[in-house]
Amino acid sequence: MNRLVSPLFNSLAALGHAVLSAAAHAGQLVLFTGQLLWRLFPAWTRPKLIVQEIYAIGVLSLVIIVISGGFVGLVLGLQGYNILSKFNATESLGVMVALSLVRELGPVVTALLFAGRAGSAVTAEIALMKTTEQLSAMEMMAVDPLRRVIAPRFWGAVIAMPLLAALFSLVGIAGGYFIGVLVLGVDSASYWGQIQQQMQPIDDVMNGAIKSLVFGVVVGLVAVFEGFNAEPTSLGISRATTRTVVLSSLLVLGLDFILTAWMFGA
Amino acid sequence: MKSYIQFEQMSFSRGRNLIFDRIDMAIPRGKISAIMGPSGTGKTTLLRLIGGQIKPQSGRVLVDGLDMARASSKELLAMRRRLGMLFQNGALFTDLTAADNVAFPLREHTRLPPSMIARMVALKLQAVGLLAAADQMPAALSGGMARRVALARALALDPELMLYDEPFTGQDPINVGVLLRLIASLNQALGLTSVLVSHDVAEVFAIADCVFVINEGRVVASGSPDELRAQMPQVPFLRQFLEGAPDDNQSAAGQQSAVNLAAALGLSPAVAPSKARGML
Numbered sequence: 001m002n003r004l005v006s007p008l009f010n011s012l013a014a015l016g017h018a019v020l021s022a023a024a025h026a027g028q029l030v031l032f033t034g035q036l037l038w039r040l041f042p043a044w045t046r047p048k049l050i051v052q053e054i055y056a057i058g059v060l061s062l063v064i065i066v067i068s069g070g071f072v073g074l075v076l077g078l079q080g081y082n083i084l085s086k087f088n089a090t091e092s093l094g095v096m097v098a099l100s101l102v103r104e105l106g107p108v109v110t111a112l113l114f115a116g117r118a119g120s121a122v123t124a125e126i127a128l129m130k131t132t133e134q135l136s137a138m139e140m141m142a143v144d145p146l147r148r149v150i151a152p153r154f155w156g157a158v159i160a161m162p163l164l165a166a167l168f169s170l171v172g173i174a175g176g177y178f179i180g181v182l183v184l185g186v187d188s189a190s191y192w193g194q195i196q197q198q199m200q201p202i203d204d205v206m207n208g209a210i211k212s213l214v215f216g217v218v219v220g221l222v223a224v225f226e227g228f229n230a231e232p233t234s235l236g237i238s239r240a241t242t243r244t245v246v247l248s249s250l251l252v253l254g255l256d257f258i259l260t261a262w263m264f265g266a
Numbered sequence: 267m268k269s270y271i272q273f274e275q276m277s278f279s280r281g282r283n284l285i286f287d288r289i290d291m292a293i294p295r296g297k298i299s300a301i302m303g304p305s306g307t308g309k310t311t312l313l314r315l316i317g318g319q320i321k322p323q324s325g326r327v328l329v330d331g332l333d334m335a336r337a338s339s340k341e342l343l344a345m346r347r348r349l350g351m352l353f354q355n356g357a358l359f360t361d362l363t364a365a366d367n368v369a370f371p372l373r374e375h376t377r378l379p380p381s382m383i384a385r386m387v388a389l390k391l392q393a394v395g396l397l398a399a400a401d402q403m404p405a406a407l408s409g410g411m412a413r414r415v416a417l418a419r420a421l422a423l424d425p426e427l428m429l430y431d432e433p434f435t436g437q438d439p440i441n442v443g444v445l446l447r448l449i450a451s452l453n454q455a456l457g458l459t460s461v462l463v464s465h466d467v468a469e470v471f472a473i474a475d476c477v478f479v480i481n482e483g484r485v486v487a488s489g490s491p492d493e494l495r496a497q498m499p500q501v502p503f504l505r506q507f508l509e510g511a512p513d514d515n516q517s518a519a520g521q522q523s524a525v526n527l528a529a530a531l532g533l534s535p536a537v538a539p540s541k542a543r544g545m546l
Contacts, residue, residue, distance in 0.1 A: 136353070139317075139346075140351045144343075
């Protein structure tokens with residue numbers, strides 16, 4: 001009897017422990033968000049710090065975003081051409097590529113890449129500063145680390161993300177143009193004309209921008225939170241970095257569904 | 267003697283672990299006070315309590331009359347501007363040069379022009395004998411140099427109170443000598459109150475005016491180095507700690523395990539040391 005009951009209790013205890021620790025983590029995130037909110041606007045008294053972070057988080061992510069955007073555009077152009085040619089509708093290639101990118105792939109793929117490239121770097125940097133007592137030293141120098149270190153990095157992510165997503169979509173559309181018009185022979189005027197005609201500034205462009213802004217907030221918040229709350233050991237830094245990528249990717253995909261249902265749902 | 271820092275019936279625990287049990291301690295103004303004790307007694311925790319980074323569960327920690335646990339964040343920030351802390355590993359900002367590290371508190375808290383800040387940084391680095399290393403990154407500095415840069419940074423805002431966390435640990439004898447001279451001369455020249463936590467008996471006794479020995483959450487002895495030496499016969503732990511004698515139980519257990527090891531290697535205890543040397 002004991003042999004059967006004991007593993008059952010153990011797995012129940014493990015489940016309870018996991019639920020409790022997830023609840024504690026969520027509670028810490030809420031508390032941290034509250035503390036950060038207080039410092040968000042005062043952080044603008046030092047705009048130079050925010051510009052530095054936009055550079056570190058945004059400009060240094062340009063290469064991966066531009067290259068990925070280009071390849072995604074090329075693939076979309078190729079796949080779109082294959083499908084549309086079956087219906088003799090290849091002139092709609094431009095709008096198909098543009099809508100896919102602006103509404104969905106631009107914000108989502110950029111956010112996923114952004115979490116991997118910039119989010120993980122921000123988490124690792126803050127966690128290492130914590131491990132080497134740099135944040136503690138700052139606190140003892142009467143400098144608030146949340147305002148001096150965390151808030152500028154959060155702003156950097158929030159500002160950089162929509163810009164990177166816009167660039168991703170632009171490069172993707174250019175990639176679609178290259179493969180569709182220059183390689184496969186779709187009419188150039190149709191490619192651009194259909195985009196102009198059918199893309200709505202509010203429904204498509206604005207909603208895409210809102211998505212990318214929300215994703216920027218999510219990835220930025222998760223990255224700074226995980227860094228700030230990392231266990232100050234090498235294993236703690238590695239776990240925090242992994243959690244940033246996993247958690248922000250899942251949140252981006254989940255939120256994308258919710259936002260899409262709200263924006264474009266029937 | 268008027269005290270600058272006062273612990274009143276202060277208790278602090280981490281989880282179920284009681285680190286300090288209703289301790290009373292008065293750290294005098296303008297002197298070098300040392301808090302000593304074996305590793306793991308919470309000496310660094312004591313510095314964090316003084317800095318208000320953590321709060322005691324009961325009792326009070328008063329720094330120049332301010333209750334650090336109940337102070338508003340504004341009062342806490344104002345107090346922290348008046349203190350400097352040298353962290354055990356230096357805690358230098360790794361992406362800033364030595365000079366920028368020293369300039370950091372000045373840039374954060376003053377509106378001085380860059381030329382003035384540069385001059386002040388040079389003075390502070392000169393005081394710790396590292397002006398030549400101003401443009402070096404922390405990674406390029408040796409451990410001792412990094413600690414001295416951190417000391418210059420801690421002194422940047424001309425604090426009234428200096429906290430030193432294990433300043434001599436892991437330093438070569440020359441660096442220890444340099445640090446000892448620096449701590450003593452800075453304290454005298456700038457009229458500071460210095461608190462250093464350490465377990466390096468010889469070094470601490472060379473410069474401290476007042477020493478508190480902590481063990482198992484309580485202050486077991488306090489006084490000047492001479493007074494502590496005089497107390498040694500009455501307080502067994504003090505004797506053991508100051509003379510570096512191993513714990514009797516640990517010592518017996520250590521000898522027994524050495525005998526067991528010798529037996530396992532087929533050596534008789536009498537010949538074990540010489541044979542063992544040969545094996546090495």
